Amino acid sequence: MFWTWNSGYIMAKLEGNSPLSNEADNRIQYHIGGFKQADNVLKKVVLPFPCNTALEFLANSYATITITANVNAWFNNPNDLYIAQVPVCMTPGDLSKKIASNYSKMFSLVSIENNR
Amino acid sequence: MNSCSKKNDTDHKTTPLNFTIPPGFPEPQYKFEGNPLTSEGFELGRKLFYDGKLSKDGNFSCASCHQQFAAFATFDHDLSHGFNNQFTTRNAPALFNMVWQKEFQWDGGVNHIEVQPLAPLTAANEMAEDINNVINKLK
Numbered sequence: 001m002f003w004t005w006n007s008g009y010i011m012a013k014l015e016g017n018s019p020l021s022n023e024a025d026n027r028i029q030y031h032i033g034g035f036k037q038a039d040n041v042l043k044k045v046v047l048p049f050p051c052n053t054a055l056e057f058l059a060n061s062y063a064t065i066t067i068t069a070n071v072n073a074w075f076n077n078p079n080d081l082y083i084a085q086v087p088v089c090m091t092p093g094d095l096s097k098k099i100a101s102n103y104s105k106m107f108s109l110v111s112i113e114n115n116r
Numbered sequence: 117m118n119s120c121s122k123k124n125d126t127d128h129k130t131t132p133l134n135f136t137i138p139p140g141f142p143e144p145q146y147k148f149e150g151n152p153l154t155s156e157g158f159e160l161g162r163k164l165f166y167d168g169k170l171s172k173d174g175n176f177s178c179a180s181c182h183q184q185f186a187a188f189a190t191f192d193h194d195l196s197h198g199f200n201n202q203f204t205t206r207n208a209p210a211l212f213n214m215v216w217q218k219e220f221q222w223d224g225g226v227n228h229i230e231v232q233p234l235a236p237l238t239a240a241n242e243m244a245e246d247i248n249n250v251i252n253k254l255k
Contacts, residue, residue, distance in 0.1 A: 001192050004180055006168065023203060024195070090197040091175055 001031065007092055008035045011042065012103060014074055021087035028083055030074065032099050034092025041092070041100035047109040056114040066110040073106035074099060130154035135215075144215040146229060169253050171243035172199050178233070181208035181242075188212070202241035 001010035010033045017026045034041045047067065049055075055063055075081045079098035089095045133153040137144070151157075165182075168174040181196040181204075182188040188211035190196040196208045206222050220226040226235060236242040237250065 004183055006177070006180070007175070024205070086201075088197075088201045088203065090201045090203075093175075095201065 018083050020084040023087050028087050030089045032096045034096050039092040043104035061115045064113045068110050069106045074103045130156050146215045172245050176243045198242035199244035
């Protein structure tokens, strides 16, 4: 998704409905973006492999890495996000940065299957 | 296509811009006599259209909702949005053939294009500004 040349790409979004939202259709819309200097929400995420696990490639085989994303991570740690207070994020800025700090922790590595 | 020309200072030299009515189109609704088309007026209007300073926090130019790549409506969102993460209740109308329009805005509540910009400019959930403040910022 994209806003404009000035505000740039929407890097991540979470949309849905909640009875706690006072918006039209009880919608929740968190569109997270911003790339200019202080507004930048781009995150680098490093997922450590489980102990004693390596990625192995033999010729003519492939490996599968399974990663999961926990949606709940959008709503806390380090920034508490309450739907009733903030059902919408639509621009680069402080709110986007806070939510990006939260969701940067949403990924975890579940498994690695080698030599399939 | 109409341009958002402003009144020109008569002391400045301007370059007339021709507007040709395409074959089969009716006479325009807009009267150019009080505000003749000029290249300079056209370019000023276009520059202001893309200028975020017309909004309270500098983020919301006309073009933020009237996106050129979407026929000047808002792309990929059902509702347009403005200042402070607020939604509006519609998508921004696409902008074309406005010189033939008798009414503007979804409800037709504005009958002259020269005053239309005041509506989004002063709306709290759009550009959230005051016209006098905008003029001070632009000076």
